[in-house]
Amino acid sequence: MFYIYCPYCKEHREEEEFHAKGQAHIARPADPDACTDEEWGEYLYFRKNPRGLHHEMWVHATGCRKFFNVTRDTQTYEIKEVYKMGERPSIVAQDQNPTAAKQA
Amino acid sequence: MSEVLEPTKNKDALIAVMDQCPAEAVPTESPLYHRKLGTRGAGTGAATVSAGELNLLGHLVIRGNAEEAAFCSGIEAALGVQLPETLKSVEGDDVSMSWIAPDEWLVLCPLAKAFAVEETLRENLNGHYSVVNVSGGQTVVRLSGSNAVNVLKKSSPYDFHDSHFPVGKVVTTAFAKTQAVICRKSADTWDLVIRRSFADYAWRWLEDAASEYGLQVTVE
Numbered sequence: 001m002f003y004i005y006c007p008y009c010k011e012h013r014e015e016e017e018f019h020a021k022g023q024a025h026i027a028r029p030a031d032p033d034a035c036t037d038e039e040w041g042e043y044l045y046f047r048k049n050p051r052g053l054h055h056e057m058w059v060h061a062t063g064c065r066k067f068f069n070v071t072r073d074t075q076t077y078e079i080k081e082v083y084k085m086g087e088r089p090s091i092v093a094q095d096q097n098p099t100a101a102k103q104a
Numbered sequence: 105m106s107e108v109l110e111p112t113k114n115k116d117a118l119i120a121v122m123d124q125c126p127a128e129a130v131p132t133e134s135p136l137y138h139r140k141l142g143t144r145g146a147g148t149g150a151a152t153v154s155a156g157e158l159n160l161l162g163h164l165v166i167r168g169n170a171e172e173a174a175f176c177s178g179i180e181a182a183l184g185v186q187l188p189e190t191l192k193s194v195e196g197d198d199v200s201m202s203w204i205a206p207d208e209w210l211v212l213c214p215l216a217k218a219f220a221v222e223e224t225l226r227e228n229l230n231g232h233y234s235v236v237n238v239s240g241g242q243t244v245v246r247l248s249g250s251n252a253v254n255v256l257k258k259s260s261p262y263d264f265h266d267s268h269f270p271v272g273k274v275v276t277t278a279f280a281k282t283q284a285v286i287c288r289k290s291a292d293t294w295d296l297v298i299r300r301s302f303a304d305y306a307w308r309w310l311e312d313a314a315s316e317y318g319l320q321v322t323v324e
Contacts (some may be wrong), residue, residue: 008206009275010190014261016278062283063276064205 004058005082008066021057023047024069051075053093121226123219124237125162132215134159135243135303142323152251153314156322157307158244158295162218164211165204166225168233175233182228183211183221193274193287202274202287210285210297215239241300245307248293251317256286256294258313280309 002015029035029043048054054074059067071080071089080091125132136157168175176187185196188209193202198217202210213221218239225235247255256264262277263269274287284306285297298306311319 008190014278016261062278064208066205 002077002079004070004079006060006063006066007068007082007084008064009060013060013063017060017062018058019061021059021067024055024057050093053080053091055089119226121219121222124239125215125218132160135298135300136245136307139304139307141321151249151318151320153247153249153255153317154252154320154322155245155247155307155310155314158246160215161239161244162211162213162215162221162237163239163242163297164213164218164222164225165236165238166209166211166233167207168229169207172231174230178228178230179209179225182224188274191273191275193272200287202285204276204285212244212297242297243300243303245296245298245303245310246289246293246322247296247310247314248322249317249320250292251314252292252294254317255310255314259309260284260286262286280306280313282306 002018003012004015004018005012006018026043029039032040035043051074053071055069055071057067058070059065067085069083069085069087069089071082071091072078073080081089083089134157136159141157166179168179170176170187179185179187179201183196183199183201185194185199185201188194188201188203190206191203193200199211199213199221202212204210211221218237222235222237229235253264256262256279260277260279262275269275269288271288271290274285276283276285279286279296282302282305283299287295287297289295296306
């Protein structure tokens, strides 16, 4: 069981109260009409599945019903940090820079 | 009937507000009406848990920005209570207000006053806010007695210890595999706000969970 800190309720709650909602920080293309099919497909369907640090969204479903972000290690399940929507993570994996990895 | 239920335009001329409980002559049934709580006799043995429905209260959900000074002062002017802080509940005359989410609060008042309270809120609030009457959608169950806390401990993963759940705290949490807004009213008294569609299930759960402590059904 996770014991997850809700940044809106400001206390730890049981995992039972939350739902995982997938990868965080997926930016919608500013101009969808200008996207190639590949770019649009990447945005819609393709998600990271890293071994190590992962930024994901969770929702406090039976509590305040707010979404927030969690940085979690997928190997150890350890939650490194929790931060509100609209904020950026302070813990980022060295090799996980998305644009650099993609373009390399 | 149609005359009575005619919506009236708010002064902003944007929102049609309506008294959802216009006359006493209109029959109303609480979500636990069919359980016929009033006909239950006291159980055998000493009861250490009392449970009853605070039926037919007015429930209003307010949403707004707590960082806006005008919103906070408007709430205070309308309800006579200060906007409660995170996970807190405040009591006023006939009115209680509970924190539900950072931008959402639940106001409980007598059903007959709900429309007046709603109108007072609309008079005192401006800008980006919302007031919705959800009285028909949920009900309140009051648990009391020395073993009430043990019933809650059986039903929810939340920590109900005195040090973690003082009087005046309110949490929305998993309860009986569903959800409830749980507010501690006094050392031995807890109010549970339960969805109408789950009321029958939650009540039966409570009856079952409380039976080992001796359950007395109270009628308000």
